[in-house]
Amino acid sequence: MSQRQLALILITPGLLLVAALFLYPLGFSLISAFTRPDGSLTLEWFAKAFELYSGDIVFTVIIVLTSCLLTALAAIAIAGTLTLGENRWVVGTLKALYRWPLFIPFIVAAQCMRTFLAKNGLMNNTFVSLGLMDPLSATSFLDWRGIIATFVWKQTPFVALLLAGALASIDRATLEAGRNLGASRLRVLVELALPQVMPTLLVALVLSFVTMLSVLSVPMMVSGSQPTMLTVDMAFRINAYGDYATANALGVITYLISAGAAILYLKRGMSKEAAP
Amino acid sequence: MIRLVSTARAALAAAVLTAFAFVLSGPLANLALWSVAERWYTPYKLPVTYGTRYWEQVFRPTGDAMASLGTSVWIAVLTVIVALALSIPAGYALARLKLPVRALFMVMFLLPQAFPSVAIYINVARVFYQIGINGTVFAVVLVHAAHGLVYSVWIAAAAFAAVDKDLELAARNIGASPLRTFATVTLPLAAPGIIASGIFVFLESLDEFTGTFFVGVPQVTTLPLLLYNAAMGGNYQVASITALILLVPSVLFMLFIERFLRADVLAKVGA
Numbered sequence: 422m423s424q425r426q427l428a429l430i431l432i433t434p435g436l437l438l439v440a441a442l443f444l445y446p447l448g449f450s451l452i453s454a455f456t457r458p459d460g461s462l463t464l465e466w467f468a469k470a471f472e473l474y475s476g477d478i479v480f481t482v483i484i485v486l487t488s489c490l491l492t493a494l495a496a497i498a499i500a501g502t503l504t505l506g507e508n509r510w511v512v513g514t515l516k517a518l519y520r521w522p523l524f525i526p527f528i529v530a531a532q533c534m535r536t537f538l539a540k541n542g543l544m545n546n547t548f549v550s551l552g553l554m555d556p557l558s559a560t561s562f563l564d565w566r567g568i569i570a571t572f573v574w575k576q577t578p579f580v581a582l583l584l585a586g587a588l589a590s591i592d593r594a595t596l597e598a599g600r601n602l603g604a605s606r607l608r609v610l611v612e613l614a615l616p617q618v619m620p621t622l623l624v625a626l627v628l629s630f631v632t633m634l635s636v637l638s639v640p641m642m643v644s645g646s647q648p649t650m651l652t653v654d655m656a657f658r659i660n661a662y663g664d665y666a667t668a669n670a671l672g673v674i675t676y677l678i679s680a681g682a683a684i685l686y687l688k689r690g691m692s693k694e695a696a697p
Numbered sequence: 698m699i700r701l702v703s704t705a706r707a708a709l710a711a712a713v714l715t716a717f718a719f720v721l722s723g724p725l726a727n728l729a730l731w732s733v734a735e736r737w738y739t740p741y742k743l744p745v746t747y748g749t750r751y752w753e754q755v756f757r758p759t760g761d762a763m764a765s766l767g768t769s770v771w772i773a774v775l776t777v778i779v780a781l782a783l784s785i786p787a788g789y790a791l792a793r794l795k796l797p798v799r800a801l802f803m804v805m806f807l808l809p810q811a812f813p814s815v816a817i818y819i820n821v822a823r824v825f826y827q828i829g830i831n832g833t834v835f836a837v838v839l840v841h842a843a844h845g846l847v848y849s850v851w852i853a854a855a856a857f858a859a860v861d862k863d864l865e866l867a868a869r870n871i872g873a874s875p876l877r878t879f880a881t882v883t884l885p886l887a888a889p890g891i892i893a894s895g896i897f898v899f900l901e902s903l904d905e906f907t908g909t910f911f912v913g914v915p916q917v918t919t920l921p922l923l924l925y926n927a928a929m930g931g932n933y934q935v936a937s938i939t940a941l942i943l944l945v946p947s948v949l950f951m952l953f954i955e956r957f958l959r960a961d962v963l964a965k966v967g968a
Contacts (some may be wrong), residue, residue, distance in 0.1 A: 428794035431786035432802060435846055438783060442843035443809040446820035453820070511710050518721055524947035526904035528921045529940040532928050533724035536731055536937070543727040546742040547719070556740070574724065634813040637907045638921075642928055652815045656910070659819050672816020679813055 454669040466670035473654075473667070478674060480648040484565060485633045485678075488572035489626050495573060496580035496625070501610040503581075504588040505596070523578040527571075531642040534571045538562035538643075567643040568650070572633050580625040587621035588614055623686050630682045634675055651675050731937035751934035762939060765923040772837050772919060773902040779842040780849040780898045785891065788853025789879070806850040809843060814907060822911040832916035840908040845898035852897070856890025857883065900946055 457463050471478070499519050506512040522530065537543050540561040548554035562570065591614060599609040615622070640650040651671050658668035731737070732751070734744030755762040790796055791803065809817070821840060825831040860883050868878040884891075906921040913919065918926075920943055927936035 424795045425797060428790040428796040431790040431794070432796070435783040435787040435850060436802065436805060438839070438843050439805055439809060439846060442821055442839060443812075443817060446817045446824065447812065449820045449824075450816045508707075508710060511714060514714055515717070518718060520951065521721055521725075524900070524951050526906075526921065526943055526947065528904070528906045528924055529728075529943050529947075530724070532924060532936050532940045533728045535928060536933060537724040537727040541739045541742075543723055543730070547723070550742060574720070631811060631813060635815060635907070637815055637910065638925065642925065652813075652907075655815050655819060659822075659911075665819070665823060668819055669816060672813075672819070675813040675816060679811075683811075 450669040450672045453665055454673045466666040467673075469667050470670040470674065474651070474671060476648045477651055477654055480565070481634070481651045481675075482678060484568055484572075484650060485630055488569050488576070488633055489630050491569065491573045492576045492580050492629060493622065493626055495577040496584050496622075497610070497615065499577070499581040500584035500588050501606075501614070503585045504614065505606045505610055507606075519581055520578050522575050523582065525575065527575060527636050528638040528642070530571050530575045531639045534567055534574070534639075534643050535563065538567045538570060564644045564646060565648075568640055571639050571643055572636075576629045576632070580622070580629060583621055583625045584618060587618035591617045623689065627682050627686045631679045634679055728937050728940055731933045732941055734934065751938060755935060755938045761918070761923055762920070762935070762942070765918050765920045765939075766942065768834070768917060769903055769919040769921075772834055772841065772917075773899045775834070775838045776841040776845055776902040777895045777899050779838060780845040781853075781891065781895055783842070784846060784849035784853045784894070785884075787850050788891075789857050789883070791850070791854040792857035793883075803851070803854075806846055810847045814844075815911075818908050818911040821908075825912055831912060832914070834917055837909050837913045837917050837919070840912050841902040841905055842898075844905065844908065845901050848897045848901070849891075849894045852894035853887070853891055856887040856894075859890070860886045896950065900950055903946060904943065 454466055455462055455464070457465075499515060502515055503512060503519075506515070525533075538561065539545075540559055542561075544562075545554065545559040549556050549559065595613055596609050599613045600606070604612070635652065637652040637656060640653050641656075651674065655668045655671050655675075658664040658671070730744060733747050733749065735746045735748040735750050737744040754760060757763070787806075791799060796802065818840070822831060825836045830836045864882055864886070865878050868882045869875070873881070903919075904921060905919075906925065909917065909919050909922055910925070914922065920939055924936050924939040924943065927933075927939060
């Protein structure tokens, strides 16, 4: 037996599992979204998906984009402070704190936020106790704001961790030179450090984008009301109506949204490579 | 004047840090409060009566939580076994053997992570339903293992690639068969990495919700599903206690990583 044959034999069981539990269902979702029960091609499931859920499609894209943007800003602030911070006490505290949500499951994060952001949750209660808020003006954040807050809370440590690692590995001399020439730390971060770690930041954000598109527990638990995210709509089409065709059309729409993020990333990578 | 500015800056830094700490720990503090709140209703800002009544209810041997914990751990253990049984040979082949279109195979194992998963899971559930295994532990283990293969295959391949080839050659030179060389030299040296990937797969399985939600219900109830049902049923105490139980392995893992990192950093001091 040649080495190649042995290698193929060793790798086949794993590939079979991926083929059976990923490739086959993926192919099935594509076929089911574009065909009638009799097998003829149709776009009627997409028409139905757009008719019923166009609001939720827009909602999902806005939620995920906003969450990614806020996650990026928070991660840049944290990673920037960790790398360029001069106050050892601040850097030490931040370092000890920021990673906490990293290994917390999404469903636990959702349960935390479900109580924390409620009308009478700990957040509003603390604001009222501190005199920052009038008890009557307390409102529940358990809607789109709650979903975004949960996503940002959960994903920021991941992006910040990768970004801090990348920032720590860039050449300190350019940053020191910038500081010596009188640039503020913010300016050094934005104009000297960030451009060098952009690829890392974008990879982390694309991964976060797909993750947020896949999470079912957070939109179900944090915001029960309409509008909601496509993951919840898909679960509803299946559980309430057994309507695989429309659910799969919605599924194809989520593939396209995530492909959009990946293409934007690749396009940027290519234009960068083309540049001198 | 300079002193005033630096005091103001320090105060600002302290305020920002305090706000950050509140945002970070507030949700967790709220969770902890709910787990020991026997009665808590508006307009009270803190629980009216504290107690461990719900903990007793959850940890009662006949309680749902203990059964769900058992199911969760059993599924996670089986998932690790399946994932490692598939990824150790695959990782070895990817790292050590001549393989046509190697990059394509690596990407194949990565793909399940690169797509939004809900649309995949609903179709897996449909197939499982047709062949009559929906709602079984076996079905849930398969779904978790497919998800875990990304980590286990990639980490196993890296672990095997890191094993010094000269040691394998030395074993072969003194007459060991290829299989014996693998069992006594390559595998033990790659073991730390493979164990790390196993821990990762275990934790992923323990925390997994979406796949179990479609493939396991209503017969298989893992801890995340129990948490979901309790939360949606309005039982915040049971939901919070379940969430805290789910946090334990995650926190242990984080402390482990932290120690590991610290040891790593310390080793470099003075080197």
